[in-house]
Amino acid sequence: MPVTVELPKEKWAGKVREVTLGATPAEGGTRARMLTIGGEGTLPGLRFDGDLPHKPIIAIEIRQRKPEDWSPLLLKAWGTAIESPVEWAKAAEAAGTDLLYLALSMTTADGKPNTSDAARAVVRQVLTASSLPLAVVGPGQAEMDNELMVAVAEEAKGERLLLGVCEDKNYRTIVATAMANGHLVQSKTPMDVNLAKQLVILIHDMGMPLERIVMDPTTGALGYGIEYGYSVMERLRLAALQGDGMTQQPMIVTPGEEAWKAKEAKVGEGVPAAWGDWSARAVNWETTTATALIHAGADVVVLRHPDSVKRIRALIEGLL
Amino acid sequence: MALTGLEIYKLLPQTNCKECGLPTCLAFAMKLAAKQAELKQCPYVSEESKAKLEAASTPPIRLVTLAGEDGKLEVGNETVLFRHEKTFYHRPGLFIRVKDSDGVPSIQEKVKAADSFKVDYVGIPLTVDGFAVESASGDPATFEAAIKAVREVSKRPLVLMSSSPEAMAAGAKACAGTSPLLHAADEKNWEGMVALAKANKMPLVVRAPTLEKLAELTDKIRQAGVEDLILDPEVVGYSDTLMALTQLRRLALKKNFRPLGYPVIAFPRTGTNGKVDQVVLAAEMIAKYASLIVLDRFDPAEVYPLLVLRQNVYTDPQKPIQVQPGLYEINAPKDDSPVLVTTNFSITYFAVSNEVEGSGWPGWLVVADAEGMSVLTAWAAGKFDADRIAKAMKNTGMEGKVKHRRVIIPGQVAVLSGELEETLPGWEILVGPREAVDIPNYLKAMWK
Ligand code: B12
Ligand code: SF4
Numbered sequence: 001m002p003v004t005v006e007l008p009k010e011k012w013a014g015k016v017r018e019v020t021l022g023a024t025p026a027e028g029g030t031r032a033r034m035l036t037i038g039g040e041g042t043l044p045g046l047r048f049d050g051d052l053p054h055k056p057i058i059a060i061e062i063r064q065r066k067p068e069d070w071s072p073l074l075l076k077a078w079g080t081a082i083e084s085p086v087e088w089a090k091a092a093e094a095a096g097t098d099l100l101y102l103a104l105s106m107t108t109a110d111g112k113p114n115t116s117d118a119a120r121a122v123v124r125q126v127l128t129a130s131s132l133p134l135a136v137v138g139p140g141q142a143e144m145d146n147e148l149m150v151a152v153a154e155e156a157k158g159e160r161l162l163l164g165v166c167e168d169k170n171y172r173t174i175v176a177t178a179m180a181n182g183h184l185v186q187s188k189t190p191m192d193v194n195l196a197k198q199l200v201i202l203i204h205d206m207g208m209p210l211e212r213i214v215m216d217p218t219t220g221a222l223g224y225g226i227e228y229g230y231s232v233m234e235r236l237r238l239a240a241l242q243g244d245g246m247t248q249q250p251m252i253v254t255p256g257e258e259a260w261k262a263k264e265a266k267v268g269e270g271v272p273a274a275w276g277d278w279s280a281r282a283v284n285w286e287t288t289t290a291t292a293l294i295h296a297g298a299d300v301v302v303l304r305h306p307d308s309v310k311r312i313r314a315l316i317e318g319l320l
Numbered sequence: 321m322a323l324t325g326l327e328i329y330k331l332l333p334q335t336n337c338k339e340c341g342l343p344t345c346l347a348f349a350m351k352l353a354a355k356q357a358e359l360k361q362c363p364y365v366s367e368e369s370k371a372k373l374e375a376a377s378t379p380p381i382r383l384v385t386l387a388g389e390d391g392k393l394e395v396g397n398e399t400v401l402f403r404h405e406k407t408f409y410h411r412p413g414l415f416i417r418v419k420d421s422d423g424v425p426s427i428q429e430k431v432k433a434a435d436s437f438k439v440d441y442v443g444i445p446l447t448v449d450g451f452a453v454e455s456a457s458g459d460p461a462t463f464e465a466a467i468k469a470v471r472e473v474s475k476r477p478l479v480l481m482s483s484s485p486e487a488m489a490a491g492a493k494a495c496a497g498t499s500p501l502l503h504a505a506d507e508k509n510w511e512g513m514v515a516l517a518k519a520n521k522m523p524l525v526v527r528a529p530t531l532e533k534l535a536e537l538t539d540k541i542r543q544a545g546v547e548d549l550i551l552d553p554e555v556v557g558y559s560d561t562l563m564a565l566t567q568l569r570r571l572a573l574k575k576n577f578r579p580l581g582y583p584v585i586a587f588p589r590t591g592t593n594g595k596v597d598q599v600v601l602a603a604e605m606i607a608k609y610a611s612l613i614v615l616d617r618f619d620p621a622e623v624y625p626l627l628v629l630r631q632n633v634y635t636d637p638q639k640p641i642q643v644q645p646g647l648y649e650i651n652a653p654k655d656d657s658p659v660l661v662t663t664n665f666s667i668t669y670f671a672v673s674n675e676v677e678g679s680g681w682p683g684w685l686v687v688a689d690a691e692g693m694s695v696l697t698a699w700a701a702g703k704f705d706a707d708r709i710a711k712a713m714k715n716t717g718m719e720g721k722v723k724h725r726r727v728i729i730p731g732q733v734a735v736l737s738g739e740l741e742e743t744l745p746g747w748e749i750l751v752g753p754r755e756a757v758d759i760p761n762y763l764k765a766m767w768k
Contacts, residue, residue: 002536231404276621318558
């Protein structure tokens with residue numbers, strides 16, 4: 001006797017906001033394409049409940065200066081390109097990234113504190129070297145972030161850069177300069193649904209349109225607290241679909257940075273033999289972290305290793 | 321669906337006779353709802369109520385057990401779609417597949433390597449759960465020999481894979497005394513497979529390409545008397561897998577749809593086009609609702625991250641994994657050995673203790689009660705401050721254990737050193753490195 005299986009469907013009341021990164025010449029920038037993220041009317045991959053107009057995108061993190069403390073595996077993967085942001089940007093583009101994620105440094109090559117001029121110069125060089133949309137984040141120290149971001153925002157006026165990182169203790173300057181120069185902001189909070197909402201509200205209250213805010217709910221690496229971020233992301237996405245307006249921002253996360261901090265990825269010597277081949281394990285660490293986060297609702301994953309990029313690309317293509 | 325205390329109360333005799341050991345029927349009902357009592361403690365429940373209560377207490381996803389010669393694996397009995405709603409209970413089993421056609425030496429080599437694989441993750445031993453032996457040859461004798469070969473080198477639970485009841489019978493014989501999972505009954509062979517599962521009291525996989533066909537088949541098989549079932553929806557690729565497994569979980573939990581209220585087995589096969597990758601697909605299956613995952617390859621560099629992901633996703637969100645606060649002695653420390661302070665979050669504790677241990681340095685590790693939080697989280701929450709550290713130093717009696725007066729604090733809380741000089745008078749506060757990996761070099765350079 002044939003059985004009918006009635007599939008339970010969710011009727012979601014809300015959807016994620018669409019946010020567009022990068023501006024083409026027609027829009028006042030110089031990028032070859034614009035990238036729209038968000039717009040989901042359902043959970044990751046579940047097309048039977050609603051629309052998924054845009055796939056998650058991949059960003060590759062590049063640095064203003066060669067990061068001496070990165071795992072030797074990453075240094076090897078990028079070769080000499082890592083010495084120059086211009087070459088690195090080109091290599092990242094060749095590796096198949098959608099977005100370049102440029103992190104500015106605390107110091108310049110001569111060891112002195114970074115300056116607005118140096119920041120302007122590197123952003124200009126990267127914009128010239130690659131026509132991909134760009135995100136730029138400061139070194140993570142409030143005063144320096146503010147100084148550099150103001151310069152960067154002016155230098156790239158109209159490019160619709162994603163600027164960061166806005167945190168609850170330091171967001172006003174970055175938001176103001178992003179608004180004045182036609183950019184977007186990354187709003188970062190430590191793994192908490194209410195804190196994530198609150199910061200979006202604060203940034204929006206300054207006059208920043210919601211269509212220009214991407215939230216970073218923060219993630220931990222596999223084995224180092226990923227479960228907290230994972231659940232916060234699931235809760236944020238469910239709240240967004242249930243219609244809670246201030247949780248409807250697309251989400252950016254940094255599995256590359258987190259995974260490569262983990263000992264499993266970072267070091268190859270003096271670890272148990274059962275951990276397996278270092279290079280394979282390290283890339284698996286990053287890839288597995290990113291996979292879980294895509295399933296939790298990430299719209300942008302910022303990665304570090306070109307092999308992870310390929311594998312996560314295949315997941316994104318296969319999923320949606 | 322589980323009933324509330326009041327709903328249960330309505331089904332009890334309501335005479336408050338106390339024979340169940342509780343003062344009232346209502347109290348007993350509350351205990352039942354909290355699963356702290358058993359229905360049989362009340363001698364007076366009517367047959368009708370009993371049936372209702374039993375039906376309601378049947379879990380929406382059946383708990384199924386596989387047993388090897390040593391050790392068993394329980395899967396299923398999940399109650400939520402998202403871990404934050406409560407928790408996921410039964411970690412999916414990770415199995416490694418071997419083919420009988422590979423020949424005994426090659427099978428045993430693969431199984432031995434995977435069977436002895438063990439890593440310690442924050443004090444939790446991570447291992448694979450068992451092996452799937454596939455009858456690729458189609459020959460019952462070869463299948464039987466392969467299973468025997470596997471059992472010679474591993475006592476873990478097995479999955480037997482064959483679509484021929486004849487080969488499966490040989491396989492089941494080779495597994496006497498254990499309870500392997502039989503994979504699989506399908507539209508064509510189900511009667512033969514059911515007979516085997518029944519005769520040997522072994523759990524059985526039901527395989528079909530659509531959910532309708534799957535439900536149809538489980539219905540027939542249940543009526544034929546086999547209840548310990550596992551579903552194989554024959555999914556391939558990222559999208560199909562996610563959609564089918566989500567629908568199965570929803571049907572069971574939201575509709576209480578009995579024919580599909582079973583755990584799911586999934587195969588993250590690489591496929592011929594190379595587009596699907598075993599690790600990425602297995603990671604998806606761990607996050608999204610598989611109960612048994614059969615890997616084609618065994619590679620520690622793949623299995624380790626997958627087992628950690630499984631551990632993380634199945635951790636109870638209500639209880640961070642923590643260790644007991646107190647003093648931990650590493651490598652037999654003496655009165656001139658370094659003293660280090662950290663928090664009692666498991667991940668933090670093990671990151672530090674593994675490094676000190678690996679460095680060969682004897683050391684005293686003082687674990688402060690930071691309510692199971694990492695260094696910075698606890699610091700931000702006010703649970704790892706100068707007072708708490710001083711208290712931990714006092715409670716562990718460090719003053720009497722070492723001659724020197726130097727204590728190393730985590731680099732991430734360097735800001736605490738000023739206050740600590742006040743709360744720990746007489747002690748010199750050394751700021752250690754930010755990351756535990758750098759502890760061995762730090763000790764070499766700084767501890768004279
Ligand atoms: C997971 C996490 C959480 C989890 C908690 C997990 C837990 N059980 O601790 C949750 C989600 C609950 C959480 C909550 C909060 N968090 Co939190 N959280 C994190 C996160 C992402 C990872 C922390 C972690 O697990 N690290 C891994 C462990 C192993 O690291 P660790 O303990 O530091 O140990 C390492 C080193 O310190 C060193 N080490 C440890 N001990 C020792 C000892 C010696 C002697 C030495 C030498 C070295 C050493 O070795 C280890 C390995 O290298 C970090 C951000 C990040 N990516 O780091 C934020 C972070 C720590 N959280 C932060 C904040 C602000 C909070 C909240 C206050 C936010 C809020 N209001 O909700 C709350 C506080 C908790 C509360 N009130 O209940 C901030 C702290 C900022 C600051 N500098 O003050 C951080 C840095 C995020 C950020 N950038 O804003 N958090
Ligand atoms: S034994 Fe049954 S009838 Fe008597 S008090 Fe307990 S629940 Fe009520």
